[in-house]
Amino acid sequence: MTDGSTEHIKRFVFSSKYNAQGNPQEEKLEVFIPERLQATYSFYTWPPAPVLAWFLWENRRELIGKRVLEIGAGTALPGIVAAKCGAKVIISESALLPKSLAHTKRSCQLNNLSFNCQVQVIGLTWGLLLNNLDSIGPLDIILGSDCFYDPSVFEDIIVTISYLLEANPYAKFFCTYQERSSDWSIEHLLAKWNLHCQIHDTSSLGQSGGINILDLIGSHTIHILEISKSD
Ligand SMILES: C[S@@+](CC[C@H](N)C(=O)[O-])C[C@H]1O[C@@H](n2cnc3c(N)ncnc32)[C@H](O)[C@@H]1O
Numbered sequence: 362m363t364d365g366s367t368e369h370i371k372r373f374v375f376s377s378k379y380n381a382q383g384n385p386q387e388e389k390l391e392v393f394i395p396e397r398l399q400a401t402y403s404f405y406t407w408p409p410a411p412v413l414a415w416f417l418w419e420n421r422r423e424l425i426g427k428r429v430l431e432i433g434a435g436t437a438l439p440g441i442v443a444a445k446c447g448a449k450v451i452i453s454e455s456a457l458l459p460k461s462l463a464h465t466k467r468s469c470q471l472n473n474l475s476f477n478c479q480v481q482v483i484g485l486t487w488g489l490l491l492n493n494l495d496s497i498g499p500l501d502i503i504l505g506s507d508c509f510y511d512p513s514v515f516e517d518i519i520v521t522i523s524y525l526l527e528a529n530p531y532a533k534f535f536c537t538y539q540e541r542s543s544d545w546s547i548e549h550l551l552a553k554w555n556l557h558c559q560i561h562d563t564s565s566l567g568q569s570g571g572i573n574i575l576d577l578i579g580s581h582t583i584h585i586l587e588i589s590k591s592d
Contacts, residue, residue, distance in 0.1 A: 366399035370471070373411060373438060375418040376570035381446075382422065390418065390445055393471050394436045395464065402510075403435035403454060403461035409507040409537030411577045413439040415566045416535070416585050417504075421446035427501040432485060432521065433508040435461065437468045440504060444479045445472070451497060456484025488517025490524055500529045505536035512545055519547065523554040526590045534588040539581055551588065561585040 373392045380386040392414075397404040417424060417439055425447035431440035432453050440452040454465045466482045474480045483493065487508075503525060508518050522534050538547075551558050563585055566574040 366397040366404075368395050368397050370394065371396055371406060373414065374570075375415065375442065377418070378571070379569060381425075390442065392438060392441050392445070394438055394441075395467055395471055396436060397464075401458075401461070403433075403458060404464055406436045406438055407507040407510075407539070408578050408581050409539050409583050410436070410438040412563060412566065412574065412583050412585065413504060413506045413535065413537040414442045415572075415574065415577070416537075416561065416563075417442045417446065419566065419569060424448040424502075428499055429502045429504060430485075430497060430500050430525070431504040431506075432487065432518070433505055434465050435506075437465050439506050440480070441469060441472050441474065443502075443504065444469075444474050448502070449479065451481045451483055453483050453485035456486045456489075456493075459484075485521075487514055487521045490521070494521070494524060495528070497525070500525065500532045503532060503534040505534065507537060507539055509536070509538050509545075509547060510541065515545075515547055516550055519550045519554050519556070522588060523556060526556070526588075530590055532589075534586075536586050536588065538584045538586055540584070555591045556588050557591045559587045559589075561587060 371394045375390040377388050380388050394406050424443055427448045429443045429448040429450045434440050434452045434454050437452045440450050444450040454462045462484055469480050
């Protein structure tokens with residue numbers, strides 16, 4: 362990095378008194394995320410990321426062997442948790458932001474993920490339906506944390522998701538959405554692109570590991586959305 366900002370490492374711990382099979386046996390996962398506070402959006406872990414990561418951790422049984430794509434990953438906490446829980450993950454960041462892409466890679470390296478075997482890092486720019494979207498291969502799950510942070514890109518994201526779900530009709534897009542303005546909504550875009558949305562309850566998230574999710578998200582209002590193709 363050449364922007365002069367210093368890197369610090371943030372440690373996230375995911376734990377549970379029950380193992381992935383639901384039996385009483387403590388399990389724990391530590392993830393180390395490099396951050397640069399003075400740099401741009403993708404160098405910092407936004408509050409919706411630990412929420413999505415906890416959701417994945419608590420549903421880790423469902424992740425084993427799944428083919429996962431994370432979009433707009435930045436520091437990639439959710440994608441890294443999914444890979445650590447046994448999914449094969451493609452982590453993507455804007456192809457137009459090479460420094461961000463390099464930082465996403467660094468995050469994966471710091472967590473000793475093996476490239477090609479557990480993760481792959483690629484450039485994927487929302488709204489650009491280029492050949493690389495077709496080369497991604499079959500997907501079960503798409504992840505996105507705090508991608509809906511600027512209304513000018515909402516439709517680009519939805520178009521990309523719609524395209525990927527067209528190719529993978531049984532896949533689901535799990536994303537965290539932070540309410541920043543009551544004027545913002547993706548509802549009309551979901552209807553326009555023939556997508557269906559279900560909201561997951563976040564209130565009990567983290568309980569299995571003895572944490573209160575409100576300690577993670579503070580005063581923010583964050584929703585977990587599950588978006589799929591309409592019937
Ligand atoms: C608010 S940050 C969220 C980062 C990360 N997912 C998190 O929750 O910590 C938004 C992310 O979207 C990426 N991004 C912005 N525009 C994009 C685009 N057109 N295509 C793909 N990614 C984009 C940014 O580089 C940044 O990493």
